[in-house]
Amino acid sequence: MAGLFYGLIDQTREFLRLPDAPVPSVGEYLKREISQHAAGWTEDEETRKLKLAILNSFFNVECCVSGTHSMDLVALAPFGEYTVLPGLDCTFPGYVGLTNRIMASLPEDVVVFNKPVKTIHWNGSFREASSPGETCPVLVECEDGGCFPAHHVIVTVPLGFLKERLDTFFEPPLPTQKAEAIRKIGFGTNNKIFLGLRSPSGSQTASSSRWSPARLVQKLIGFLVLPPFESAHVLCGFIEVLLSLTQVLRRETQNPNSPRPGACCAPRWHSAPYTRGSYSYVAVGSSGDDVDLLAQPLPADGAEAQVLFAGEATHRAFYSTTHGALLSGWREADRLIALWDTQAQLPEPAFLFWRLGTALISHVYHGVWSGRA
Template identity: 50%
Template sequence: MGRRTPSVLIVGSGISGIGAAEKVHKNGFQNIRILEATGRTGGRIRTQKFAKGLAEMGAQWIHGPSPENPVFQLSSQYNLVGPDALREENQKVDVGGHPPDIPVIYSSSGKEINPTLVENVTNLYYEWLEKSRNFTKDTCSPDDSVGSFMRREILRSSKEWNKDVSELNMAILRALLNVECCVSGTHSMDHVALCPFGEYTMFLGLDCTFPKGYESLVNRIKANLPNDTVLLNKPVKRINWNGSFQGNDSNAHPVRVQCEDGDTFVADHVIVTVPLGFLKKHADDFLSPPLPPSKKQAIKKLGFGTMNKILLEFEKPFWDPNTTYIQLVWEGDSPLTESQKDLRKHWVKKLSGFVVLDPPGQLGHVLCGFMAGKESEYMETLSDEEVVSSMTSLLRQFTGNPELPPPISILRSQWHSQPYTGGSYSYVAVGSSGNDIEVLAEPLPKERNAAKPLQVLFAGEATERNFYSTTHGALMSGWREAQRLIDQYPELGAAVRKAKL
């Protein structure tokens, strides 16, 4: 290929693609283009105006904001997080991936449940969840799920429960499993593989948010790139690789990317950062020559689910000023029975609860409901009016106040119906393993030599074995692939270092 300036195309402008571009650019690569299918950058980081301030439609928190977390490192460096997040004691808290708040708990009969009644069963639940992370492939069956493991633990313990607490405990456990579906981005914990569950790594630190919105981070990284780097509304139709394509520079390049609008771009390398949900739909025809069978299998086997948010703004709060989370418990529900199939009638039952968004003074009085799975996908098909009406009925039922005023505005995410996303984030599904994530991350061609160098690289949260489904995982994956390219051209980095001297 000679030692001319290498050209790099990046498909997708989420934090993975933007992060990769910034890193190669910093290391001397000049010829970089990002092709973005939609009219905006940020991918599954999406900050929108709502109520009196900003709301996150995608990534919400920095999970584990401590020095090991690259999203936190950058955000601190760029001065994008609040003073609390920077306090050392907050960076050392171990929340185990769950908020440590004491929720206000309502039951479907309109009563508030005393948190101490809930505490014992909640503690048991978290113990079991912790246990479910301790399996290795030698100690569990490859077709076992986190859901079936939890049911076995519930059955074992429930034998000792008094009849008067048993029903409530079961209903609480069902509510907690609904929360877990949101964390894992799955319809049911029965879909989440047990053996590799513990490979998912959590950083220490009390989850925190961005005062100026999560997109402030993407915009800050993007500001380090030349202005014309990102091309918006450029959906990619096909990536041709392993070829010899003439560019305007009269050189031959191994990669040619065709866009839906007929435009084509040639390059030496392409980094594909599209969501796994998109690959699941287009794995067969997105690349030519097609993806190797092992990669197609990995794409098919890994899980990719939907988790949506419903934000409701109220004129006045009906909750106490100290409330941070409102949990909903459906009486009579149990994790040991199948969930209702009639989505039209029962979709609201999957809503695990509402986070009270803060700071209230800035945003107004806003609740954010979380919901995963098929019910969440069904919710996307409804109109705003239908969702407001369902939410109003739900809150009236649970608070026991038939006069509760409806919300004054609503905003919700619809990740499943986004054509270039097809859901929210990945998980390791039953039948797949962390190895599938590694296979997905492998660059092409598999057999590389001087005549056939690195051509197609893969990044995005679904390619990070220990940090899938997270923003920091997405950023790390972009940096990982950028580093692969940097290692191929040591003379570029050397020139940059020399220029700085």
């Protein structure tokens, strides 16, 4: 069943080079092909049901990988544009370690925290108090009333935030094509629930690096047993809906006396005000061209870039990944370096970094799993 499912996944990528896709979505294509295969199965009914259940679990895993609630929402034609970065996933203890290392190379007191941004005003003429007579085309207005004039602003907010605040976050509003691209690109939600256990729940099962529930609970697709931390053992479940995980663990480990977890950590990316989801995918009705549109700086008439866009949703090949977010940031930094290099008579720009709540200085919060790392 794994060979069948992932063989079909490989086939979906071939439609990138064809003029027309047979159906709009990846989910429709997979279900159509699986139905044709299932019609030729000769096993008894129980075996057929087991095969379909296994294939259904692969569907749920693929939803998690793609960051979508259903593969029916993922466009088939551009699916092959996503590129898997060669090499192994890199696991490290928390993204704060990464941002701390980046921060260590910056001068002190240049990063401003806890300054949620209300509106980015662009294509204007705003005075800089510290430089009388100088004007800036951009003004970053914060929710507390503070303002930062700037020559350039790099916006790295998650796509979910842009979708929610599209009508108020930019003044003047974004050009119609860019706004439409933001609306069309998909942005799903994946959450991980971490359960702290005093001891592994069922020695034989918990010693395995990974298992899948015999019966799926909503979008629960499995558990990872993480390395023990001091006296605690941690299970990581990739889920979208939190039900009674204690009951799930008891059922799947066949240990009705398994104790309740002593601790539970559950991020909520969809309800978090500065994320509103996890990462992007190319939805039905959108294409890689929309990703490129989102990445284009403003103004779009070829004039000096004022508002630049980075983040995983702006990388055509590596969307939904941390490396995509990182490379998009380098891309926009290179854009500004090239701009100022050709205008050496202008003063050296002061780059302003700010953080909206806990999310916006860098869009690198994705799960380290299945290539989304």
